[in-house]
Amino acid sequence: MVSYSHLPIATLCSFILLAIWRLWACIDRLGFMREVLQRAPLMFQGHLLAAVLAIMPLLIAVVTWSGINLPHQTAPMNAYIAAFMSAACLGGCLLLLKNTGERLALSWAGSREGALRVVAMLRIIDAAELAYALQYVREHEAKNSRVIEVGNFRDVDK
Numbered sequence: 001m002v003s004y005s006h007l008p009i010a011t012l013c014s015f016i017l018l019a020i021w022r023l024w025a026c027i028d029r030l031g032f033m034r035e036v037l038q039r040a041p042l043m044f045q046g047h048l049l050a051a052v053l054a055i056m057p058l059l060i061a062v063v064t065w066s067g068i069n070l071p072h073q074t075a076p077m078n079a080y081i082a083a084f085m086s087a088a089c090l091g092g093c094l095l096l097l098k099n100t101g102e103r104l105a106l107s108w109a110g111s112r113e114g115a116l117r118v119v120a121m122l123r124i125i126d127a128a129e130l131a132y133a134l135q136y137v138r139e140h141e142a143k144n145s146r147v148i149e150v151g152n153f154r155d156v157d158k
Contacts, residue, residue: 005083006061009090013054016093019104020047020054022111023118030112032119039122046096053093057086 024047027033037044063070064082097104103114 003061003064003079003082006057006064006086009057009083009086010061013057013090013093015106016054016097016104017051019106019111020051020097022106022108023047023104023114026108026111026115027118030115030119032115036118036122039126040118043118047100050093050096053089053096056089060086060089 024033024044027036060077060082064077064079067076069076103117105111105114
């Protein structure tokens with residue numbers, strides 16, 4: 001009876017995997033994959049780790065239901081331990097995806113919107129960083145009253 005507790009966990013994990021796959025498929029179809037991977041590599045790595053953690057309950061359920069003996073085991077996996085491991089993997093997956101609620105969607109339209117949000121978010125962050133850097137340079141120049149001109153320097157070859 002405990003092995004039936006894998007059904008809702010496996011269903012939720014398959015929906016999570018579908019949403020992650022659709023988001024990255026939409027980013028790729030829009031042509032922003034290279035840009036997103038360069039600007040936010042930790043987002044991709046986090047989603048990849050969350051996908052691995054979402055696959056684990058499916059594998060654990062298959063091993064439990066089929067009664068396969070894993071290496072160095074004399075008996076099949078205990079159903080209670082398997083259910084606990086599946087729930088722990090699902091919890092870890094949800095913990096990794098806690099800030100991606102608006103980007104992950106179960107429809108193609110929502111996934112396209114999520115992909116556009118990711119790209120827009122990255123471009124807004126870059127624009128804000130550039131604006132802050134320009135403001136800092138202007139304040140530094142006003143304080144020191146020195147302006148560096150490019151024509152005053154010469155190239156030095158080593």
